[in-house]
Amino acid sequence: MAVSDTSRDRRDGDDIIVDVRNLRNSFGPSVIHEGLDLQVRRGEILGVVGGSGTGKSVLMRSIIGLQTPDAGDITVFGEPTIGRDETEATNIRKRWGVLFQGGALFSTLTVAENVQVPLREFYRDLSPALIDEIAAYKVVMTGLPADAGPKYPAELSGGMKKRAGLARALAMDPELLFLDEPTAGLDPIGAAAFDELIQSLQRTLGLTVFLITHDLDTLYAICDRVAVLADKKVIAVGTIDELKALDHPWIHEYFEGPRGRAASTTKEFGTSDAQADAHPTEVVANETGQRSQGAAADNAARAS
Numbered sequence: 566m567a568v569s570d571t572s573r574d575r576r577d578g579d580d581i582i583v584d585v586r587n588l589r590n591s592f593g594p595s596v597i598h599e600g601l602d603l604q605v606r607r608g609e610i611l612g613v614v615g616g617s618g619t620g621k622s623v624l625m626r627s628i629i630g631l632q633t634p635d636a637g638d639i640t641v642f643g644e645p646t647i648g649r650d651e652t653e654a655t656n657i658r659k660r661w662g663v664l665f666q667g668g669a670l671f672s673t674l675t676v677a678e679n680v681q682v683p684l685r686e687f688y689r690d691l692s693p694a695l696i697d698e699i700a701a702y703k704v705v706m707t708g709l710p711a712d713a714g715p716k717y718p719a720e721l722s723g724g725m726k727k728r729a730g731l732a733r734a735l736a737m738d739p740e741l742l743f744l745d746e747p748t749a750g751l752d753p754i755g756a757a758a759f760d761e762l763i764q765s766l767q768r769t770l771g772l773t774v775f776l777i778t779h780d781l782d783t784l785y786a787i788c789d790r791v792a793v794l795a796d797k798k799v800i801a802v803g804t805i806d807e808l809k810a811l812d813h814p815w816i817h818e819y820f821e822g823p824r825g826r827a828a829s830t831t832k833e834f835g836t837s838d839a840q841a842d843a844h845p846t847e848v849v850a851n852e853t854g855q856r857s858q859g860a861a862a863d864n865a866a867r868a869s
């Protein structure tokens with residue numbers, strides 16, 4: 566049922582940044598993935614959706630090397646990632662950044678120190694002054710105030726923690742960004758601002774983004790394509806309109822259920838010039854209305 570054109574994907578191999586073939590993952594008797602295929606194209610924001618426990622995070626962990634699959638092939642930037650020695654794996658890892666679910670900040674480190682972790686790990690020769698400078702730049706780049714650098718995660722709001730996690734993910738100037746439920750737990754306004762931040766960084770930096778989400782507004786607002794996980798594999802990948810045309814019960818319920826319709830309505834309502842020009846941290850009142858309008862149920866989805 567996949568909408569993607571696999572033969573074309575193979576021809577345009579250079580434009581496939583992540584290529585997962587025939588992936589199998591299991592934990593004991595529990596099989597999570599079986600025969601899973603997925604390609605992420607250069608420069609796209611690919612949303613990854615699926616019911617709870619369908620294996621979205623396990624898929625991301627497999628791609629970034631934190632989970633060794635039972636079977637299958639994974640290449641990132643054209644390089645196989647499974648079974649590489651430490652140096653080879655490090656060279657690939659340097660080229661991506663990861664925002665884990667919940668931010669995964671080190672609680673005993675300040676925001677600036679958190680951002681510095683990958684720099685210290687991968688570039689041991691950088692001077693402390695340069696590391697400080699890069700970290701300060703990344704903090705501001707994600708819309709945090711400059712004085713957030715010396716703060717500890719416990720002193721930050723949920724939205725600020727996400728931005729700090731994003732700053733750390735961007736520390737190494739990645740080409741590829743993995744985001745695991747970046748808007749979960751944020752209020753609708755904060756989530757909309759975070760969507761805009763991701764999109765604006767993606768455009769400015771030319772990033773490819775693998776984005777796991779339950780957030781329908783995020784899918785509509787910023788994703789170029791969406792991959793749907795069900796039945797242990799990616800059952801479909803395409804634009805939202807392409808997915809909506811498919812006759813699969815879960816996809817139909819997901820996009821045509823009350824929350825899917827509300828998100829769709831919000832999208833159709835459009836974005837004003839003022840909103841398009843707004844700084845990622847500034848959400849104009851008009852948008853607040855749009856996000857809230859018809860999407861009351863979506864608040865629960867965002868907060869879940």
Ligand SMILES: Nc1ncnc2c1ncn2[C@@H]1O[C@H](COP(=O)(O)OP(=O)(O)OP(=O)(O)O)[C@@H](O)[C@H]1O
Pocket residue numbers: 592597615616617618619620621622623624
């Ligand atoms: N380390 C592990 N050991 C055993 N089982 C695991 C492990 N990690 C994940 N699982 C199981 O794998 C399945 C998929 O988990 P995963 O976290 O990938 O789901 P998900 O689609 O991201 O879910 P959610 O949307 O709720 O975050 C779940 O049943 C989970 O319990």
